[in-house]
Amino acid sequence: MATPTITKQYTRAEVAQHNTATSLWIIIDSIVYDLTDFADAHPGSALVLYKVAGTDATEQFFGLHRRDVLSKYSKLAIGAIASEKQQLAPPSNGAFSDVPYAESLAALQKPSPFHSKEHVEFKKKVRQFVEEHLLPDAEYYASSGKLPDPEVFRKMGAAGLTACRLGPGPHLKGRTLFAGLAPHEFTYFHEQIVHEEFARVGAYGYGEAIGSGMVIGLPPVIQFGPKWMQEKVLKEVLDGEKMICLAITEPGAGSDVAGIQCEAVKTPCGKFYIVNGTKKWITNSAFSHYFTTAVRTGKGYSVLLIERGPGVSTDVIKTSGSTTSGTSYVTFENVKVPVENLIGKEGQGFPVIMSNFNHERWIMVVGGCSTARQIIEECFKWAMQRKVFGKPLIEQPVIRFKLGQMIAELEAVQSWADLTTYQMSKMNYAEQTKYLGGQIALLKYKSTRMASLISDNAVQIFGGRAITRTGMGRLIENYQRVHKHLAVLGGSEEIMVDLGVRQAMKAFPRDARL
C-alpha cells in the first residue's frame, strides 16, 4: 500500500484555521489532508467532514473506513504535523501481522515441529508476491466479474509459483521454483504456504480465477498422461502460457461422479473420439485452453484432454463468488478428439478422476484455514476499534466469546491440517491414498463446519457492514457469501463424513469386540 510522500510540515494550530467548507483540512494519524474539493464527492457526505474541519479526525476515520481508503486517496494528503510520527502506518510489504492469532505458528516462528526458519522466509516472499502482483487486481476483477488478465498467469509461471501449487514430484524436474528453490528442496509445507498466501487475496472469486482449475486439471495429466502431454501441456501450463481446467461435474452429476452422461464414441477408423455432452460448474473453463474431461466410453469411464476448438463452447455461470473465476457450462458438440489425448487407459477413468481428490481437498483445508485466520484478524481489529455504547465492542463479553470460539475452532483445525501435511510429506502416493483419504475427508468436513461458525460469528460482530460489499466489512461480506463453496465443491460435507467413516470401517479389525 502506498503511503503518501510528505514533505510539507504544519502545526496543529495552522490546520485548525482551515475549518470551513471553503478551506477544509483535517488530520489523520499526523498526516494533513485537504478535503475542500473532495467534500462534495465524499460517500459519507460533506456534512460529516464540515463537523471535523480543522481537527484531528483519526478516531472518527478509523471507526468508519478501512486503512486502504487513505492510500487510494493519497493525493489529498498535503503535509504532516511537524515533529510527530505516524502511529498507525500500514505494515510494509510482506510483513506479518502482530495481531494475536492473525498468523499461523509457521509465520511467528513459535516452536513448531514442522516449520523451519527457511519456511518463514519463503512465506514472507510469497506474501510479497501476492501483495505486489495479485492484491491490487483482486477487488477490481472480483467486483467487475471480468475474466483475469492472461498476463497474471505468465507472471506466476515466470516466478516459478504455478509449479509450487502441485506438490513435490517428478513434474518439477529441471524447473527453478519460487524463491530459487530447487525441486529436491520443495516439500508439501512449501506448497501449503503458497496456498495459504494465495488465499489471502481476500476476494474469493479472484482467488479461484488465478488457478483453481489448474490445481485440479493438471494433476491427471502429470500422473496418467502420455509422454507428449507431460512434455507439451505441462510446460505450457506451468509457464503460464496456457490454462487448464477439470471438467467432471454435470447438471445431473455432482458428488455422484458415476452419473456422468457426457459421452465419447470412437470413430470407425479408431483414430478419434467424438465427444458430446455438457459439463457444469467448471472453474476457470471460460478462459481455459485445455479441459481434462471425464467421459463415458461404453460401459466404463475415461478421461480425455480436450483442447478448445470447433464444437467446444463455454457459457459463464453466475455463482455466489464472481464471474471472474470463469466458472461455466462447457458444451462439447461433436468434438473430434485424437485418441492420443486419452489420459490413463480407456474404460479405467475412475482412478484417474479420483487420483487428485485428496490433494484437492487438502488444498481447500489449508487455504480455508488461511482465509478463516484473515477473517478472525478482521474481527479482532474491528472489535478493538469500533465503539458502541461508549466503549470498544471488545468490552462486550458476548463479543469476546464469539472471537474466542472462532480462534479455538481455527487452531484445532490448523493443527490437524499441519499434522496431515507432515504425514503427506512422509508417505508415497499409494500410502497417502490408503492412510489419508478418509482422514482428509473428515478434515475437510471439519474445516468447512469451522468456516460456517466463523462466518456466522463474523457477521454478528460486524453487523450491517458484514452485508455490505464495499467498505469496512468488505472481506466479511465476501466470506459469508462464498464460504459454502468449499462445503460443496470437491465432495460435499455429507459425502466427506461418510467417506471418512467408510474408510475407517475398511481398516476395522475383524476381531475387535467390546
Ligand code: HEM
Ligand atoms: C481522507 C479523508 C477521507 C476520505 C478519503 C474518505 C473517503 C470515504 C470513502 C471512499 C467512503 C466509502 C466507504 C468506503 O469505501 O470505506 C467513505 C464513507 C464514509 N465516510 Fe469518509 N473519508 C474521509 C474522512 C472521513 C471522516 C473524517 C469522517 C467522519 C468524521 C468520514 C465519514 C464517513 C462516513 C460516515 C462514511 C459512510 C460509512 C458507512 O457507510 O459505513 N469520512 N469515506
